[in-house]
Amino acid sequence: MFIQTESTPNPATLKFLPGQEVLETGTADFLSAEAAQQSPLAARIFAVEGVKGVFFGTDFVTVTKDEDVIWDHIKPSILGAIMEHYQSGQPVMQGAAQAAHAEHDGPDSEIVNQIKQLLDTRVRPAVAQDGGDITFHGFERGVVYLHMQGACAGCPSSTLTLKMGIENLLRHYIPEVTEVRPVAV
Numbered sequence: 001m002f003i004q005t006e007s008t009p010n011p012a013t014l015k016f017l018p019g020q021e022v023l024e025t026g027t028a029d030f031l032s033a034e035a036a037q038q039s040p041l042a043a044r045i046f047a048v049e050g051v052k053g054v055f056f057g058t059d060f061v062t063v064t065k066d067e068d069v070i071w072d073h074i075k076p077s078i079l080g081a082i083m084e085h086y087q088s089g090q091p092v093m094q095g096a097a098q099a100a101h102a103e104h105d106g107p108d109s110e111i112v113n114q115i116k117q118l119l120d121t122r123v124r125p126a127v128a129q130d131g132g133d134i135t136f137h138g139f140e141r142g143v144v145y146l147h148m149q150g151a152c153a154g155c156p157s158s159t160l161t162l163k164m165g166i167e168n169l170l171r172h173y174i175p176e177v178t179e180v181r182p183v184a185v
Contacts, residue, residue, distance in 0.1 A: 022056045045061070061082060135149070162181075
C-alpha cells in the first residue's frame with residue numbers, strides 16, 4: 001500500500017491519501033481521542049503522540065498535530081497507523097458518517113437551500129482539495145454561519161477564505177446574504 005501525503009494551507013495539518021475509499025459519503029471530524037472511539041482508524045491515528053485532530057473525507061484523511069510537534073517525528077507513525085488499519089480489514093467507522101449540513105426549516109428555507117447548493121457545488125469540492133470541509137450551520141438575519149473542519153479549522157488563511165471567497169460568492173448569488181461567520185461546534 002502506498003500512501004501519498006500533501007501539505008495543506010494549514011501548517012499544523014497534513015493530508016494523507018491512502019489510494020482507497022475512506023468514507024463512502026459524508027465526512028467525519030474527530031477533535032479528541034475520546035470522540036474517535038466510533039472509528040477504529042481514527043483511534044489508531046490518535047494513538048500517535050502529538051495528534052490533535054483527525055478528519056475523514058471520501059478519499060483522504062487529514063491529521064492535525066500539536067504546535068510543539070515536528071511533522072518529521074510523527075509522520076512515519078501516522079503512515080504506519082493508516083497502513084495497519086487498512087491491512088486489518090476493520091471498518092473505518094462504526095456507524096454512519098455525520099450529515100454534511102445542519103437541518104434548517106422556516107420562512108427562509110428556500111434561501112438556505114440555495115446556500116447549501118452553492119456550498120456543495122462551488123465551495124466544498126475546492127476545500128476538500130486542501131484537506132478540509134466547510135458546512136452550513138445556520139442562517140439568521142442575513143448572516144450565514146459555517147462550520148470549518150479538517151485542515152480548515154484553525155488555518156491561518158481561513159478568515160480570508162470565508163470573507164473574500166465564500167462571503168463574496170454567496171452575496172453575489174443570494175442578495176439576502178449580508179455576512180458569513182465561522183462557528184465552532
